Amino acid sequence: MAVYTEVSDEAVAGFLAEYDIGRIVAFRGIAEGVENSNYALRTTGGDYILTLYERRVAPEDLPWFLGLMEHLAGRGIPCPRPVPGRDGSALRHLAGRHAAITTFLPGVWPRRIQRAHCAPLGTALAKLHLAGEGYVPERGNGLGPHAWPRLLAAIGTGGDMLRPGLGTELEAALARILAAWPAGLPRGHIHADLFPDNVFFLEGRISGLIDFYFAATDLFAYDVAVCLNSWCFESDFSCNVTKARALLHAYDAARPLSAPERAALPVLCQGAAMRFLLTRLYDWINTPAGALVTRKDPIEYLRRLYFHFEARDEHAYGL
Amino acid sequence: MAVYTEVSDEAVAGFLAEYDIGRIVAFRGIAEGVENSNYALRTTGGDYILTLYERRVAPEDLPWFLGLMEHLAGRGIPCPRPVPGRDGSALRHLAGRHAAITTFLPGVWPRRIQRAHCAPLGTALAKLHLAGEGYVPERGNGLGPHAWPRLLAAIGTGGDMLRPGLGTELEAALARILAAWPAGLPRGHIHADLFPDNVFFLEGRISGLIDFYFAATDLFAYDVAVCLNSWCFESDFSCNVTKARALLHAYDAARPLSAPERAALPVLCQGAAMRFLLTRLYDWINTPAGALVTRKDPIEYLRRLYFHFEARDEHAYGL
Numbered sequence: 001m002a003v004y005t006e007v008s009d010e011a012v013a014g015f016l017a018e019y020d021i022g023r024i025v026a027f028r029g030i031a032e033g034v035e036n037s038n039y040a041l042r043t044t045g046g047d048y049i050l051t052l053y054e055r056r057v058a059p060e061d062l063p064w065f066l067g068l069m070e071h072l073a074g075r076g077i078p079c080p081r082p083v084p085g086r087d088g089s090a091l092r093h094l095a096g097r098h099a100a101i102t103t104f105l106p107g108v109w110p111r112r113i114q115r116a117h118c119a120p121l122g123t124a125l126a127k128l129h130l131a132g133e134g135y136v137p138e139r140g141n142g143l144g145p146h147a148w149p150r151l152l153a154a155i156g157t158g159g160d161m162l163r164p165g166l167g168t169e170l171e172a173a174l175a176r177i178l179a180a181w182p183a184g185l186p187r188g189h190i191h192a193d194l195f196p197d198n199v200f201f202l203e204g205r206i207s208g209l210i211d212f213y214f215a216a217t218d219l220f221a222y223d224v225a226v227c228l229n230s231w232c233f234e235s236d237f238s239c240n241v242t243k244a245r246a247l248l249h250a251y252d253a254a255r256p257l258s259a260p261e262r263a264a265l266p267v268l269c270q271g272a273a274m275r276f277l278l279t280r281l282y283d284w285i286n287t288p289a290g291a292l293v294t295r296k297d298p299i300e301y302l303r304r305l306y307f308h309f310e311a312r313d314e315h316a317y318g319l
Numbered sequence: 320m321a322v323y324t325e326v327s328d329e330a331v332a333g334f335l336a337e338y339d340i341g342r343i344v345a346f347r348g349i350a351e352g353v354e355n356s357n358y359a360l361r362t363t364g365g366d367y368i369l370t371l372y373e374r375r376v377a378p379e380d381l382p383w384f385l386g387l388m389e390h391l392a393g394r395g396i397p398c399p400r401p402v403p404g405r406d407g408s409a410l411r412h413l414a415g416r417h418a419a420i421t422t423f424l425p426g427v428w429p430r431r432i433q434r435a436h437c438a439p440l441g442t443a444l445a446k447l448h449l450a451g452e453g454y455v456p457e458r459g460n461g462l463g464p465h466a467w468p469r470l471l472a473a474i475g476t477g478g479d480m481l482r483p484g485l486g487t488e489l490e491a492a493l494a495r496i497l498a499a500w501p502a503g504l505p506r507g508h509i510h511a512d513l514f515p516d517n518v519f520f521l522e523g524r525i526s527g528l529i530d531f532y533f534a535a536t537d538l539f540a541y542d543v544a545v546c547l548n549s550w551c552f553e554s555d556f557s558c559n560v561t562k563a564r565a566l567l568h569a570y571d572a573a574r575p576l577s578a579p580e581r582a583a584l585p586v587l588c589q590g591a592a593m594r595f596l597l598t599r600l601y602d603w604i605n606t607p608a609g610a611l612v613t614r615k616d617p618i619e620y621l622r623r624l625y626f627h628f629e630a631r632d633e634h635a636y637g638l
Contacts (some may be wrong), residue, residue: 008430009520025521027427031348040347040359042425106361112328201328202344203478263431 005037005052007095012041012050013143015094017084019101021045032109032197035213037097042165042169047104052097056215059098063214064139066100068092068189069134075131077124078105078200079209104226107200118243120198122250124206125191125227130218132189136148141192141216143275145181148174151278158285162299170277173305175215176273182219182264190223192216195230221261225268228317229276229304237303245318262319266311273308277301324356324371326414329577331360331369334413337404338420340364351428351516354532359423368399371416374530378417383458384531385409385419386507387451392466396443397424397519398528424527426519432550437562439567440518440570443525444510444546448539449574451508460511460535462594464500467493470597477604481618489596492624496590501583503537508540511535514549521604541581544587544633547636548595548623564637581638585630592627596620 007225013024022045032040037052053062066082070090070222073081080102082090090100141147152170153295159166191198191311222245232244251257280298286297311317332343341364349357349368354372366545385401389409393401399421401409409419429436460466471489483620490519509515512533518528543566572577601616606614630636 002419006430010431012427023522024427026423026425029349067507104345106345107329108328108343111325112329133341200345269503 005095007037007039007052011095012039015050015092016043016101018087019083020086021048021083021101021150023130026141033211036210041101047081048101049104050094050099050101052094052099052211054097057098061213062091062098062100064137065215067137067216068135069102069212070126071116071135072131074101077128077131077209078207079128079212081106088143091164105200105210107202107207109197109200111196113196113243115240115246116204117201117215118194119230119250120201120206121194121227121231122206122224122247122252123254124199124209125194125223126207126251128191128255129188129223129310135189138217139189141190141218142219142280143192143214144216144222145178145271148178148271148274148278151303152249153283154213155278155281155285156171159298162281162284163302165309166281166302173238173270173309174274176309177267177274180267181271182215182260182267185219185261185264186258187217187219188217190216190220192218192223192226194227219268220255221257221264222226222268222272224261225265225272226259226275228265228269229272229301232317233304233307237300237307239304239307239317241316241318246318257319262314264318265314265319266308267310269317270305273305275299277305283305323373324414324416326356326369326371327359330414331358334363334411334418335370337406337411338402339405340367340402340420346576348505351427352530354530358369360420365421367402368423369413369418369420369450371418372412373416375460376417380458380532381419383415384534385457386456387454387534388421388531389448390454391450392422396447396450396528396529398447399424424467424519424529426521426526428514428516428519432515432562434519434562434565435523435557436515436520437550437565438569439520439523439525440513440546440550441543441566441571442573443518443528444542445573447510447528447571448507448542454508457536458508460509460537462511462533462598463537463541464497464590465533467497467597470601474597474600474604478600478617481600481603482621485600489593490588492628493593495628496586496593499586500590501579501586504538504580504583505542505577506536506538509537509539511536511537511542511545513542513546514541516560522601538587540576540583541576541587541591543567543576544584544591545594547584547588548591548620551636552623553624556619556626558623558636560625560635560637567638569638576638581633584628584633584636584638588627588630588636589624594622596624 022043026042028040036054039050041050072079083101084090159168198211210271217258281294341362345361347359355373355602358370360367388398391398402420403409476486506595517530551559
């Protein structure tokens with residue numbers, strides 16, 4: 001469910017009058033996505049996505065996100081391009097929310113990840129990292145390592161109903177990760193949430209990278225670690241090294257991974273698993289039973305975390 | 320939320336190979352709708368809707384629904400047209416469900432009903448009734464008057480938590496409605512669920528009538544009564560007689576309402592209010608608290624029912 005805010009047809013028509021993209025032809029809520037309300041919008045001028053920003057997105061960050069998307073799209077990354085209104089501003093208001101129209105991207109996100117998806121993904125991620133250069137403003141990663149102790153404290157023993165002793169276990173794991181967290185690795189703008197439902201494929205090629213609302217300025221190799229976690233594990237939580245190798249080799253071919261980046265992969269993967277484990281756990285505990293969102297299972301990322309703690313070095317990921 | 324069944328990208332690609340409508344370009348779940356899973360599907364050949372039939376739709380009725388849509392579309396009604404596969408059959412299987420592809424219709428359903436919507440609606444409903452002629456097979460109305468006692472019995476005193484004494488009140492109301500239910504009125508194929516979210520408008524004109532999965536062979540004027548209930552009441556549950564008059568006059572201009580049909584409007588409206596009150600009540604009681612659907616308030620239709628019991632004759636609706 002990804003329509004939290006209902007927008008009336010008159011409100012959309014009035015909103016479109018602020019743009020130069022034609023008159024409304026169709027307007028349907030999109031089921032995918034969990035953070036914001038998204039509508040497929042067709043006008044006499046073409047196809048667009050209308051996004052109304054909800055809860056988790058801080059309004060003060062929106063200009064940064066939209067600016068990054070504009071920058072990346074201008075450098076050939078297939079990401080949604082913010083569409084400015086007649087006054088030049090892409091960030092506007094609709095139905096009591098901040099709102100933006102972006103371009104529509106074709107393609108389908110892979111429900112079942114194949115090995116053949118992983119090399120294009122690695123290439124696209126490296127290109128995204130390189131294309132981010134020159135976008136000057138930075139944004140700290142609000143869900144990066146600094147945030148994890150606070151998240152864990154907010155969860156407290158709330159996870160123990162899922163798994164007895166989970167709170168204590170995660171405290172020890174987090175201390176170990178933070179103690180080993182690498183310094184000095186190459187950094188820049190990262191997507192930070194490039195899960196399969198944010199990547200569109202068309203005839204085997206990547207046609208779209210979407211949902212930049214967790215993007216931040218952080219370690220490039222951490223973004224790689226997020227993808228290793230979300231693309232390269234099987235449903236039994238075993239790591240598919242063939243997929244990981246394909247992803248890493250393709251990334252490395254477009255943006256070579258330095259020796260320190262390679263060496264840091266296990267701890268970066270541990271951190272990425274911890275980040276999704278913590279936010280899922282937080283949501284699990286704090287989502288009212290009757291809410292219209294699907295709670296994602298936190299334990300899936302605990303299982304990944306175990307794997308990454310076993311990983312001695314980058315060879316565990318096929319490098 | 321209207322995606323109950325997730326369909327993999329490979330499964331869709333394989334499914335499309337059974338058709339002659341090109342290759343997949345985009346595929347997004349649609350948030351609207353509550354009964355079935357709907358996807359917006361774009362191929363190199365155009366735009367379509369892919370529907371997977373869920374729970375309430377009886378598989379044996381699907382050929383009748385699709386046949387009716389084909390018949391109506393062939394007579395100029397702007398309804399989704401089933402798209403046949405290469406073997407000529409529009410009703411197929413996908414992801415363990417019955418499934419069909421239909422044409423995409425432009426337009427936007429009115430979130431806030433204006434008076435100006437009601438005349439086009441009346442005309443479209445009358446044309447739909449006239450266009451149904453010649454579609455020979457009949458389908459009994461599974462949610463018509465015959466079904467209401469059984470529904471009420473299944474609810475029992477379950478509604479009393481919403482409103483003390485509701486069960487007893489509805490028993491008396493239903494007995495009164497059924498005793499006065501008219502015989503011999505003109506009948507044919509009706510939509511039976513033409514709520515605002517099933518009607519698309521484009522620049523003031525109706526561009527689409529969708530969701531024929533409650534359609535049945537029943538009294539034409541009962542379909543009018545369903546629309547009076549769903550289009551002509553304000554948020555304070557007062558009847559907007561200006562809207563009702565616009566709807567009825569436009570309908571009557573395209574398909575004249577006979578004197579017995581006019582006289583029966585109050586009881587038909589009572590019956591239509593009872594039908595939606597009962598199904599909403601049933602769903603209210605039987606929807607698990609954590610389910611991914613929004614429960615609709617049954618009491619809205621109790622309030623309408625009171626209005627219709629006060630209505631002495633058709634003049635209450637502006638005729």
